[in-house]
Structure formats: C-alpha cells, structure tokens
Amino acid sequence: MPDYQICVDYILSVLEPRNRGTRPLGEDTDLVADIGLSSLQVMELIEKLEDHFDISIPLNILPDITTVGDLAARLRNLDG
Amino acid sequence: MLLDKFASMARTRAELEAAGLRPFGAVTESLISATEAIVEGRPVILAGTNNYLGLSYDPRCIAAAQEAAARWGTGTTGSRMANGTFAEHLALEAELAELYGVPQAMVFTTGFAATQGLCATLAGPGDVILLDADSHASIYSGAQLSGAEVIRFKHSDPADLEKRLRRLGARTADTLIVVEGIYSMLGDTAPLAEIAALKREYGGWLMVDEAHSLGVLGEQGRGAAAAAGVADAVDFFVGTFSKSLGAIGGFCASPHAALEAVRFSTRAYIFTASASPSVIASARAALAIMRTEPELQRRLWTNAEQLHAGLRELGLAVGPQPGPVVAVTLDDRETALAAWQRLLEAGVYVNLVVPPASPTGASLLRCSVSAAHSEAQLERIIAAFDACVVPCATAP
Numbered sequence: 001m002p003d004y005q006i007c008v009d010y011i012l013s014v015l016e017p018r019n020r021g022t023r024p025l026g027e028d029t030d031l032v033a034d035i036g037l038s039s040l041q042v043m044e045l046i047e048k049l050e051d052h053f054d055i056s057i058p059l060n061i062l063p064d065i066t067t068v069g070d071l072a073a074r075l076r077n078l079d080g
Numbered sequence: 081m082l083l084d085k086f087a088s089m090a091r092t093r094a095e096l097e098a099a100g101l102r103p104f105g106a107v108t109e110s111l112i113s114a115t116e117a118i119v120e121g122r123p124v125i126l127a128g129t130n131n132y133l134g135l136s137y138d139p140r141c142i143a144a145a146q147e148a149a150a151r152w153g154t155g156t157t158g159s160r161m162a163n164g165t166f167a168e169h170l171a172l173e174a175e176l177a178e179l180y181g182v183p184q185a186m187v188f189t190t191g192f193a194a195t196q197g198l199c200a201t202l203a204g205p206g207d208v209i210l211l212d213a214d215s216h217a218s219i220y221s222g223a224q225l226s227g228a229e230v231i232r233f234k235h236s237d238p239a240d241l242e243k244r245l246r247r248l249g250a251r252t253a254d255t256l257i258v259v260e261g262i263y264s265m266l267g268d269t270a271p272l273a274e275i276a277a278l279k280r281e282y283g284g285w286l287m288v289d290e291a292h293s294l295g296v297l298g299e300q301g302r303g304a305a306a307a308a309g310v311a312d313a314v315d316f317f318v319g320t321f322s323k324s325l326g327a328i329g330g331f332c333a334s335p336h337a338a339l340e341a342v343r344f345s346t347r348a349y350i351f352t353a354s355a356s357p358s359v360i361a362s363a364r365a366a367l368a369i370m371r372t373e374p375e376l377q378r379r380l381w382t383n384a385e386q387l388h389a390g391l392r393e394l395g396l397a398v399g400p401q402p403g404p405v406v407a408v409t410l411d412d413r414e415t416a417l418a419a420w421q422r423l424l425e426a427g428v429y430v431n432l433v434v435p436p437a438s439p440t441g442a443s444l445l446r447c448s449v450s451a452a453h454s455e456a457q458l459e460r461i462i463a464a465f466d467a468c469v470v471p472c473a474t475a476p
Contacts, residue, residue: 038436039436040435040436040441043213043232047234054243054247055247056231056243056244056247056248057231058229058230058231059223059224059230059231059232060229060230
C-alpha cells in the first residue's frame with residue numbers, strides 16, 4: 001500500500017486548489033472545518049485517491065477521518 | 081445537546097413554511113383518479129407518483145383489497161414468524177417465484193425493509209458489499225448495518241466495477257454486488273448485460289433491485305435483468321409493490337435454496353408485522369394484470385417518449401433516453417423550489433429533489449410517467465413546464 005507521506009502529498013495536491021485560507025494545507029488540515037468539503041466533495045476526493053493508487057477505499061473508514069493525516073494513515077493500512 | 085443536530089433542518093423547514101412552500105410532504109386531499117388529485121387545495125395532474133402502470137386505482141385491485149379486508153380483517157397484528165403468515169402471503173410468494181422462474185421468494189412489509197434487510201443480512205463482517213454509487217438509501221443503510229466492508233463503484237460504470245472486482249481477488253466469493261434496474265432519481269437503466277458478464281468472470285453474488293423496473297421492462301414486466309437477457313446471472317431479485325403494483329411491500333426472489341434460511345435470519349422480516357392481507361391481495365391482482373396485459377407497459381413507454389420529447393424540445397435538461405422517470409435538472413435549489421411551486425399552481429404535481437438526495441448535486445424536477453396518463457394530460461404537463469420552468473431554466 002502507498003507510503004504515508006506519498007499519500008499525504010497526493011491528498012494535499014488534490015486539495016490545494018480548494019485552499020481559501022492563508023495557511024498552507026498540511027497533515028492537520030481538517031477536511032470539513034478547514035476546507036469545507038461537502039459529502040459529495042469528500043466522495044470525489046476518495047474517487048481520485050482510488051484511481052491514483054489503484055485501490056478501493058471502503059466507506060466504513062470515513063466516519064473516523066477528520067484530517068488529511070487521518071486519511072493518509074488509513075490508506076496505508078488498506079488491504080487492496 | 082441531543083437535538084442540536086436538527087437545528088439546520090428545522091431552519092430550512094421554517095423558511096419553506098414562511099414562504100408558503102410545502103414541496104416535501106405536500107398533502108393529497110382527495111384522489112380523483114390514478115393521475116388526478118386535489119393537492120394542497122389545487123386540482124392537479126399527478127406526474128410524480130411512480131404509479132407506472134396506473135394500477136393503484138384499478139377497480140380489480142380495489143375489489144381484491146376490499147374482499148381480502150372483509151375476509152381476513154384489517155391487519156395481521158403479527159410477524160410472519162408468529163401469527164402473521166396468511167395464505168395470501170404464501171400465494172404471493174409462490175406467484176413471484178413463478179414470475180422469476182426460481183424455487184422461492186419472500187415478501188416483506190415494505191420495499192425499504194426488503195433491500196435494507198437483505199443487504200444487512202446477506203453480507204456480514206469479513207464480507208464485501210460492492211454497490212453502485214447512486215444506490216437507494218435503503219441499500220446504503222443495509223450495507224452500513226451489515227458490518228461488511230462497503231465499497232462503491234462509479235454509477236453504472238462497468239469499467240470501474242471491473243477494477244474493484246479485480247482488486248478484490250479471491251474475496252469476490254464473499255462479495256455482494258448491488259445494483260438497481262432503473263435508478264429512481266434520473267430514470268436511467270443499469271448496464272446489466274455488462275455487469276452480469278463481470279460477475280460471471282470475476283465471481284460474486286449479484287442483487288438487482290427492480291423497484292423501478294418491475295412492470296416497466298421485460299416480458300410480463302419481469303424487469304431490467306430479464307429485459308437485458310441476464311436474469312440467469314442474478315442471485316437475488318428484489319423489488320417493491322409500491323410502484324408498478326400500486327400497493328406497498330417488498331420482495332426477494334432467488335434461485336438459491338438458502339433464501340429460506342435467510343428469511344429466518346433477517347431482522348427487517350422477523351421483527352415487524354406482516355403486510356395487511358388487503359395490501360397483499362391488491363398486489364396479487366396487480367401482478368396478474370401486469371403479466372397478462374402487456375399493453376400497459378407499451379402505453380407507459382409511449383407516454384414516456386411523449387413527455388421526454390416534449391420537455392427536450394422545450395430545451396430543458398432531461399436525460400439522454402426516454403424512460404418512466406423524466407427528470408429535469410436545474411442548477412440552483414432556489415430556482416427549482418420556485419419552479420416546483422409554479423408547476424403546482426399551474427396544476428401539475430412533480431417531485432422536487434434537492435441535494436443531498438439528488439445524485440449529482442444539482443436539483444431535479446422529477447416526473448414519473450404512468451400508463452394511465454392521457455395524451456392530453458401529457459400535453460398539459462409539457463405546457464406547464466413551458467410556462468413555469470423554461471423562463472428560469474438554463475439551457476442544457
């Protein structure tokens with residue numbers, strides 16, 4: 001499975017165009033509170049990650065994910 | 081606080097009430113026919129009822145319900161597992177099994193209970209549910225309850241489904257693939273021939289929800305899988321009586337003998353009262369009509385083509401193909417709300433669908449067509465869209 005830092009970097013590259021704040025995005029960026037992703041936009045992000053890393057991301061993991069770092073950590077632990 | 085999370089919904093409801101709008105839960109005050117009613121004080125043509133064959137008001141179905149109520153009483157007052165299995169329920173199960181050419185079927189009290197209950201029960205921890213992204217809420221809800229790993233694939237995209245099946249490898253033996261025959265919001269038909277071919281190639285168990293395709297597609301109204309010629313690849317046919325059959329209830333038919341064990345393992349089947357005999361009797365009457373009167377399905381499609389062509393010629397954003405659901409997409413929620421209200425005032429009831437219930441993030445004015453619509457009624461619906469929606473809609 002993809003390395004944690006590679007996951008973080010790719011997630012940040014996808015999210016950067018949505019950064020409307022003055023601070024750069026990072027591992028601690030909250031997907032909803034900081035970037036304001038809607039549920040539909042979260043699913044679009046998931047689809048991009050799935051295509052990029054050729055993995056399937058179960059919906060079950062989503063309730064536990066708040067930050068970019070949370071998401072990257074879960075991707076690293078996926079079976080396939 | 082427990083109820084704080086509902087504050088946003090309460091505000092939205094209050095805004096709609098203040099504006100005099102009731103798009104969600106509009107009251108039908110009296111029914112005139114399968115296609116006409118008094119809604120919110122106004123006589124309207126019903127163009128959003130999923131009453132595809134118009135059978136909710138068929139005198140034969142009404143008579144069957146009346147006779148059953150007189151014979152069996154108003155309710156069973158118990159679960160199918162206890163006192164709630166009446167001869168009517170067993171007769172309907174036998175008729176559904178015969179329709180699909182399988183040895184067994186089971187009947188649920190609602191369609192929601194059928195899909196939610198089966199998804200929650202068929203798959204469990206360690207299994208996988210692979211569902212179409214635009215699946216009905218009952219499927220998502222059942223998948224969540226199941227404890228299985230839930231993976232969604234892009235809507236009606238066989239290539240994306242194939243990628244996910246490939247990634248699962250040997251786990252496909254424990255994978256339930258869930259699709260719908262016709263999707264309820266936009267009315268598009270699933271590519272079932274391609275999906276069935278992938279199931280055969282990679283393995284897995286295929287569930288097809290025929291809720292919106294029963295009576296609408298296939299010989300004798302069997303549905304989308306039969307119409308695509310792949311019924312033999314389906315492991316679980318599920319559906320509802322609340323659309324083409326004009327009643328309420330759900331079902332599952334399966335070639336697998338294990339369905340009888342599933343029946344006694346499904347909470348949504350066990351821990352609820354069975355459907356009233358009058359409801360089952362009207363569903364049986366409607367099922368017989370659906371199977372023996374193919375002209376109803378033909379008329380439905382003729383009507384669907386008339387409405388789809390009429391709305392498309394107005395320049396509205398409808399789907400690429402005609403179907404029993406014709407949805408007009410509007411970009412903006414407020415525009416859709418206002419258009420819905422103007423349509424009601426002009427004598428046409430349709431469904432308003434706004435995010436997150438809509439699959440694309442846009443808002444929809446969702447029409448469903450009925451075999452019972454007359455040509456003149458469809459012309460009035462199209463004229464109402466011309467007057468009420470075209471001025472505020474952007475070109476597709």
